[in-house]
Amino acid sequence: MNINWGVMIPILAKAIGETFQMIGIALVFTIVFGLLVGVLLVSTDEGGVYEAPFGSRRLGAIIHAVLGFIVNIGRSLPFIILMVVLIPFTRLIIGTFIGPTAAAVPLTIAAIPFFARLVEIALREVDTGLVEAARSMGATRGTIIWKVLLAEARPSIVLALSTSVISLLNYSAIAGTIGAGGIGDIAIRYGYQRYDNSYLFTTIIILIVIVQMVQLVASAVARRLSHR
Amino acid sequence: MITITDLHKSYSPRNARGTTVEALKGIDLTVADGEIFGVVGQSGAGKSTLLRCVNLLERPTSGSITVAGQDLTTLGEADLRVARHGIGMVFQHFNLLSSRTVAENVEFGLEITGVDRAARRARSAEVLDLVGLGDRASAYPSQLSGGQKQRVGIARALAGNPKVLLSDEATSSLDPETTDSILQLLKELNRTLGVTIMLITHEMEVVKRICTSAALIEGGRIVESGNVIDLLNTPKSKIAHALFPLGESRGEPGNTVIEIMYAGHLADEPIVGRMSREFGIDVNILGAAVEVVSDHRVGRMRLELPGSVESNAVPIARLKDSGLYVEVLEGAL
Structure with a gap:
């Protein structure tokens, strides 16, 4: 295989930058809203600290049922369909639906329910005895959520985050097909449509390396945080 | 220190076909200042619900709970949280935060009450020394043994200087030796700090070792309660019998079977020998036990005397006169 690195490297570098850009933006919003939704799902459930808001x-x-329903809708749509459906919404807030910044909108909408469910699972794993102990000490609901539930679930949440990042990477390749740019876009345009296997294989290697690194870092951080 | 009046707790059914479960059916209980009060009962008797009602982790259906002069059932949420700062609690499964070090766990309650960092540090070092774990402050709970974890739990409960300590089967998941050392610690803390302890347990050993008073709960009702030594001298007391199991040996039909209980200096006297010498009867010992209960040496003995109760009236009266508690088990009717 005769590879022209001089041409390929700038193209790939730009694509990697675009991928990181859309995932980066999406990730920030996913963490904030995913945690919020995950906490709400657990705390408004029976036995949760907000099982009876305002008494x-x-x-x-x-609240629990409505939230669960919305999350399930978000999770039932295949990403490619979600992306198309969200085009008007994306246009409304970004002004266009082309480019990595615009792609961050559907990526975020897709990743929030996914991450929220993983957060929910992580929080449910926290021993109810710990919540009880905190209540016996006169802890407020906020303290219980911050210092007991979220603090104890930190290792699981970090792992959930890595799973979400990898999903986002997956979605970002699909976003590439409708003009988001990024690594997936290169693989499709150069690799698939132009039959240039060197691009296809190089992008595959890059994706594998990114996923491995994400998982490696997340596992190391989770291990560091866990004292069980 | 703790007064529980006509406490009811029932759990409403989860669906239309379910039935209401009545866990507590009118509990009246008083725990005096500085006592170690043990509530014993089998699992499902309601003791755990009762304890969790004391700091309102479970809200009672009706009745009142007064701790340190304050009726907790009338308090709003914010006031209740403040009241809970004065009530420490230790748990069977310790319930320590795995993400925090020993010292940080102990400081947790102080963080909640808004004590500043330096004061928290100082206080946690102080209470950790008190429970004998001064050197493990920076360890994580997972690095500790069960007994050490419970010591951390006790330190955490005591950090805020509570007047009352609630213990929910604190020694039930520990081995016998560790149980001993934890009970010893509780007793010591009760003596040195004056903290009132209310504990629930299914182990009679715990009552025997540290309780000054005890109550027996069965089917959501208190069937017996009082000072442990008084209970030992109460006819037919279930707690007394459970504290002193004498076996099943009942003697020959037609003979008289009596149980005698003795405490203090009487424990050193040769009761049986003197009785057979004085009255010329062959006393048969069916069972006997000598134990230390709330720091008193007490003994219980089941004796078989030949002949009917009437024919043994004089020796029985003589035993009673010498200050022994005597219960006639057979031949009385």
């Missing part, structure tokens, strides 16, 4: 169990149950 109403009914309100808690309604």
Whole structure:
């Protein structure tokens, strides 16, 4: 195989930059809203600290059910369809649906429910005895969420985050097909449409390396945080 | 220190077909200042619900709970949180935060009450010394043994200088030796700090070792309660019998079987020998136990005397006169 590195490297460098850009933006919003939704899902459930917001169990149950429903909708749409459906919304807030910044919008919308469910699982793994101990010490709900639930679930949340990043990488390749740019876009345009296997294989290697690194770092951080 | 009045707790059914479960059916209980009060009962008797009602982790269906002069059932959420700062609690499974070091766990309650960092540090070092773990402050709970974890749990509960310590089966997941050392620690803390302890347990050994008072809970009701030594002298007391199991040996039909209980200096006297010498009867010992209960040496003995109760009236009266508690088990009717 005769590879012209001088041509390929700038193209790939730009693509990697675009991929990191869309994933980076999406990740920030995913962390913030995913944590929020995950915490709400757990705390408004029966036995959660907000099972009865404003003294109403009914309100808690309604919030829980509505939130769960929305999250499930988000998770039931295949990313490519979600992306198309969200085009008007993306245009509204970014002004265009082309480019990595615009692609961050559907990526975020897709990743929030995914990450939120993983956060929910992580929080449910925290021993209820710890919540009880905190309550017996007179802890407020906020303290219980911050210093017990989220603090204890940190290792699992870091692993959930790495899973979400890898999903985002996956979605970003699909976003590439409708003009987002990025590594996936190169693989499709150069590798698939131009039959240039050197691009195809190089992008595959890059993707593998990125995923391995994400997982490696996340596992190391999780191990560091875990004292179980 | 703790007064529980007509406490009811029932759990409403989860669905239409379920039935309401009545866990507590009218509990009245008083725990005096500085006592170690043990609530014993089998699992499912309601003791855990009862303890969790004391700091309102479970809200009672009706009745009142007064701790240190404050009726907790009337308090709003914010006031209740403040009241809980004065009530420490230790748990069977320790419930330590795995993400925090020993010192940080002990400081948790102080963080909640808004104590500043330096004062928290100082206080956690102080209480960790008190429970004998001064050198493990920077370890994580997973690096500790069960007994050490419970010591951390106790230190955490005591950090805020509570007047009351609630213990939810604190020694039930520990081996016998560790149980001993934890009970010893609780007793010592009760003596030196004056903290009132209310504990629940299914182990009679715990009552025997450290409790000054005890209550027996069965089916959501208190069936017996009082000072342990008084209970030992109460006819037919279930707690007394459970503290002193004498076996099943019942003697020959037609003979008289009595149980005698003795405490203090009487424990050193040759009761049986003197009785057979004085009255010329062959006393048969069916069972006997001598134990130390709340720091008192007490003994219980089941004796078989030949002949009917009437024919043994004089020796029994003589035993009673010498200050022994005597219970006639057979031949009385």
